[in-house]
Structure formats: structure tokens, C-alpha cells
Amino acid sequence: MESKTVKRSDIERLVREALSKKLPGPPAAGSPPNDLKVNISARHMHISQANLEVLFGPGHRLEVLRPLYQEGQFAAKETVTLIGPRNRIIPNLRILGPCRSLTQVELAFTDGIQLGFDLPVRQSGDIDNTPGGYIMGPKGLVEIPKGIIRAARHVHMGPVDAEYYRVRHQDRIRLRVKAAGCTTVFEDLLVRVDPSFKLEAHLDTDEGNACHMEEAESLELFA
Ligand SMILES: [Zn+2]
Known part of the structure; x- marks a missing residue:
């Protein structure tokens, strides 16, 4: 009997541990290891080197306008014109560097209304079955068959933050933005964990x- 009781409690403990690791729970005790930054991503484009050279000329390299909060990322000096499926345009669309393997345009819903179509909400890189369009640069035009999305709201974090908030890569978490008379909770922030990431949530301009956000008094991530 004694050994059975021990086994049962062991199993219960193991199940509890497994569940607490798997599911987002309350943050660990103590204060967060890193300050949370929330930045608003204005509409922008990521671009492949090949497409960049069509738009700006052979051998063109992106020039840094200003660095972004995440290491190595930057707003480029280069902008383009996006031409949507009904020939409606969005001018001065900024490119974010460095170049990536995929060309992708991230807009807010309001931009989608201007272009005349519903934007699919996708995480970066997940662009199958999304609308395409034309991109015009000073030296040429590129047709992108797909890749115009509204980026899913998300938070970048390193492994230490993930442990504190008890989440894993691709989990979802909530963000509370406290502002006088206007406190807002965003659900379903996609968690993106990478050792290179600094703790930073990205919302679009509509959000x-x-x-x-400009008047926010406090920011909080919670399960
Ligand atoms: Zn981001």
C-alpha cells in the first residue's frame, strides 16, 4: 500500500509539473527580469536582396536611416510605392532591413481599407494564400504574388523572459496598456522566443x- 501511495503522489506531481510548464500561468515570483517595451510598427516592407536590386538597381544595398530596438534591425532610408490589386496606392512605404529571404508587406487594417481589400492576419513569414500587388521603386517594378498581410500582434522575448512569463515560442499572451480612461487589453499576442530577442511587443498603428499608447502609464504582460 505504502509504495502505491508514493507512486500516485509522484504521478500527480509529475502531471502538475508538466502542466505548469506547458500552459501559460502567472509569472514567476519576483520582478520581471527585463523592462517591457511596446513599440508601434508603422506599415513597412521586408524585402529580398533580389527584389531590392530590381527596385533600386543592381548591387544596391539598404542604407540605415535609424536602428530599431531589436539588435541588427533598422529602418532603411529607402521607401517604395505599393500598388494594390485595384490600382490604389500606398506611397512612401518604408523598407526595414536587413534583407530577408521573403518579400513581405505589413500594413494596418486601415491601410487595407484604403487599398480596398481585407488583410489577412498572419505571423511574419506565413504568407501563403495572402494578397499580392506591385511594388514600385525608382529603378523598377516588382510584382509580388503574395505577402501583403496585417502582422499578428506579437511580443519578442529571450529565454529568461519566457521562463518568467511561463510561456514558450508560439504561445499566446495578453498585454494590458493602462492609460487614463482608456485602459486596453490585447489578447492573443503571439510569443516569439529567440536568444537574440530583447523584450518588446509590437502592435500596429491601429492598435x-x-x-x-502615447499616454500609457503602465504596460503589463499576463497569461
Ligand atoms: Zn516584431
């Missing part, structure tokens, strides 16, 4: 305006 940033909705929660009055």
Missing part, C-alpha cells in the same frame, strides 16, 4: 491608436 497603438486604439489604446492611446
Whole structure:
């Protein structure tokens, strides 16, 4: 009997441990290891080196306008014009560097309304069955068959943050933005964990305006 009881409690403990590791739970005790930054991503484009050279000329390299919060990422000096499926345009679309393997355009819903179509909400890189369009640069035009999306709201974090918030890569978490008379909770922030990431949530301009981010008094991630 004694050994059975021990086994049962062992199993219960193991199950509890497994569940607590798998499911987002309350943050670990103590204060967060890193300050949370929430930045608003204005509409932008990621681009492949091949497409960049069509738009800006052979051998062209992106020039840094200003560095972004994530290491190595930057807003480039280069901008393009996006031409949507009904020949409606979005001018001055900024390119973010460095170049990637995929060309992808990230817009807010308001931009989608301007272009005249519903934007699919996708995580970066997941662009199958998404709308395409034309990109015009000073030296040429590129047709992109797909890749115009509204980026899913998300938070970048390193492994230490992930442990604190008890989440894993691709989990979902919530973000509360406290602002006087306008406190907003965003659900379903996609968690993206990588050792190179600094703790930073990305919202688009529609979301940033909705929660009055400029007046935010506090920011909090919670399960
Ligand atoms: Zn991001």
C-alpha cells in the first residue's frame, strides 16, 4: 500500500509539473527580469536582396536611416510605392532591413481599407494564400504574388523572459496598456522566443491608436 501511495503522489506531481510548464500561468515570483517595451510598427516592407536590386538597381544595398530596438534591425532610408490589386496606392512605404529571404508587406487594417481589400492576419513569414500587388521603386517594378498581410500582434522575448512569463515560442499572451480612461487589453499576442530577442511587443498603428499608447502609464504582460 505504502509504495502505491508514493507512486500516485509522484504521478500527480509529475502531471502538475508538466502542466505548469506547458500552459501559460502567472509569472514567476519576483520582478520581471527585463523592462517591457511596446513599440508601434508603422506599415513597412521586408524585402529580398533580389527584389531590392530590381527596385533600386543592381548591387544596391539598404542604407540605415535609424536602428530599431531589436539588435541588427533598422529602418532603411529607402521607401517604395505599393500598388494594390485595384490600382490604389500606398506611397512612401518604408523598407526595414536587413534583407530577408521573403518579400513581405505589413500594413494596418486601415491601410487595407484604403487599398480596398481585407488583410489577412498572419505571423511574419506565413504568407501563403495572402494578397499580392506591385511594388514600385525608382529603378523598377516588382510584382509580388503574395505577402501583403496585417502582422499578428506579437511580443519578442529571450529565454529568461519566457521562463518568467511561463510561456514558450508560439504561445499566446495578453498585454494590458493602462492609460487614463482608456485602459486596453490585447489578447492573443503571439510569443516569439529567440536568444537574440530583447523584450518588446509590437502592435500596429491601429492598435497603438486604439489604446492611446502615447499616454500609457503602465504596460503589463499576463497569461
Ligand atoms: Zn516584431
